[in-house]
Amino acid sequence: MEDNTEMQAGKGSAIVSIYRKVPLILQICIGLLLGIILALVIPGDQVVVPLFGQMFIGALKGIAPILVFVLISSSIARRAKGQQTNIRPILFLYIIDMLLAAALAFAMSLIFPSTFPDLGAHAAEGAAPKSISQVLVSFITSAVDNPIHALANANYISILFWSVLAGIMFGAAGHETKIVLQDLADCVSGIVRIVIRFAPLGVMGLVFSACTKDGGFGNLLNYVHVLVVLVATMLLVAFVVNAIIVAIVTRKNPYPLIWTCVAESGLTAFFTRSSAANVPVNMELCKKLKLPESTYSISIPLGCTINMAGAAVTIIVMTMAAVATKGIQIDLFSGFVVCVVSVLAACGTSGVAGGSLMLIPLACSIFGIDNDTAMEVVGIGFIIGVLQDSSETALNSSTDVLLTAAACERQKRLGQEKAK
Numbered sequence: 001m002e003d004n005t006e007m008q009a010g011k012g013s014a015i016v017s018i019y020r021k022v023p024l025i026l027q028i029c030i031g032l033l034l035g036i037i038l039a040l041v042i043p044g045d046q047v048v049v050p051l052f053g054q055m056f057i058g059a060l061k062g063i064a065p066i067l068v069f070v071l072i073s074s075s076i077a078r079r080a081k082g083q084q085t086n087i088r089p090i091l092f093l094y095i096i097d098m099l100l101a102a103a104l105a106f107a108m109s110l111i112f113p114s115t116f117p118d119l120g121a122h123a124a125e126g127a128a129p130k131s132i133s134q135v136l137v138s139f140i141t142s143a144v145d146n147p148i149h150a151l152a153n154a155n156y157i158s159i160l161f162w163s164v165l166a167g168i169m170f171g172a173a174g175h176e177t178k179i180v181l182q183d184l185a186d187c188v189s190g191i192v193r194i195v196i197r198f199a200p201l202g203v204m205g206l207v208f209s210a211c212t213k214d215g216g217f218g219n220l221l222n223y224v225h226v227l228v229v230l231v232a233t234m235l236l237v238a239f240v241v242n243a244i245i246v247a248i249v250t251r252k253n254p255y256p257l258i259w260t261c262v263a264e265s266g267l268t269a270f271f272t273r274s275s276a277a278n279v280p281v282n283m284e285l286c287k288k289l290k291l292p293e294s295t296y297s298i299s300i301p302l303g304c305t306i307n308m309a310g311a312a313v314t315i316i317v318m319t320m321a322a323v324a325t326k327g328i329q330i331d332l333f334s335g336f337v338v339c340v341v342s343v344l345a346a347c348g349t350s351g352v353a354g355g356s357l358m359l360i361p362l363a364c365s366i367f368g369i370d371n372d373t374a375m376e377v378v379g380i381g382f383i384i385g386v387l388q389d390s391s392e393t394a395l396n397s398s399t400d401v402l403l404t405a406a407a408c409e410r411q412k413r414l415g416q417e418k419a420k
Contacts, residue, residue, distance in 0.1 A: 056202020076167025
């Protein structure tokens with residue numbers, strides 16, 4: 001009896017060992033294929049398979065706010081005086097990347113204009129901001145939200161604010177307190193690693209839901225043109241614009257780093273459709289890339305809040321489609337204004353699925369498009385969100401790691417040159 005138990009335990013250990021040797025990206029691809037196959041053979045009202053996706057997203061969203069708070073506060077508390085964090089160069093790269101993405105989206109919209117033939121058929125509910133001042137006021141008031149409420153509701157602007165203050169205050173604490181903070185950060189990071197190991201099952205459930213809910217991908221056929229422009233622009237940003245930026249900053253071939261970020265961060269973000277939920281994944285990737293924790297523990301959650309190149313692309317392409325549908329004449333100055341506005345608005349986009357769509361009316365107002373029509377465009381955005389929002393989130397999230405790694409590589413190169 002004991003021999004059988006030991007044999008079964010040995011087989012279980014062997015299976016676990018084999019499972020761990022399979023790269024996570026391959027496991028996720030297998031989960032993706034299983035999700036599609038199950039969607040074809042199992043009725044859409046099945047509840048068990050989608051439950052895996054719901055649990056995975058729920059776990060990521062649940063642990064991400066806590067992870068961000070403890071990592072940032074611990075990192076700042078343990079930061080020695082004069083220690084480099086590289087945050088300024090990363091912020092600069094974030095802004096440049098968003099501006100270039102917005103300009104590219106505007107150019108693509110002019111070259112390949114899209115229209116909404118049935119504009120008026122899809123109204124969307126919800127209040128949209130009507131001015132930049134409203135966006136900025138909302139940003140500031142969100143920052144001073146109750147910290148407990150912020151953690152419970154994943155208000156990352158507020159979490160960043162309070163974690164920075166807590167880190168500064170803990171910096172004056174004793175060495176033992178800082179060790180406790182580090183142990184807490186390690187504990188939460190360990191929980192995140194456990195959750196991420198279940199990503200293949202989560203992706204399987206998410207793909208199953210996407211293929212079986214509300215007509216699945218069939219609803220995309222009515223808006224193929226605008227969807228192609230959106231996705232093509234985001235791909236150009238990911239593999240051309242980002243490549244140029246990284247090549248200039250690092251003076252190296254950018255594509256190995258880009259592929260790593262897209263495969264290990266972008267793919268997961270594509271299915272979670274939430275920059276906030278993908279924060280733990282990005283933290284783990286930064287650790288794998290051996291980036292300084294003092295840098296990425298701040299830049300990644302900060303990027304989740306303000307680095308939204310994909311959101312800027314969505315806002316401009318959807319707005320320009322509405323402009324083309326209405327037959328409104330535009331000029332380069334209007335294009336410049338809408339690019340700047342889209343970047344500023346994108347910085348206030350929430351890190352949740354569909355967060356950028358509610359800022360479309362703000363950009364539409366520049367061209368005199370009424371709010372009712374603009375909200376109809378938002379409604380169309382939710383229809384194509386199966387691919388649009390997934391692609392947007394993948395670009396946003398993978399770029400956070402990419403630009404952080406590029407800035408760290410630049411700092412490392414400058415240090416080596418200075419040493420010589």
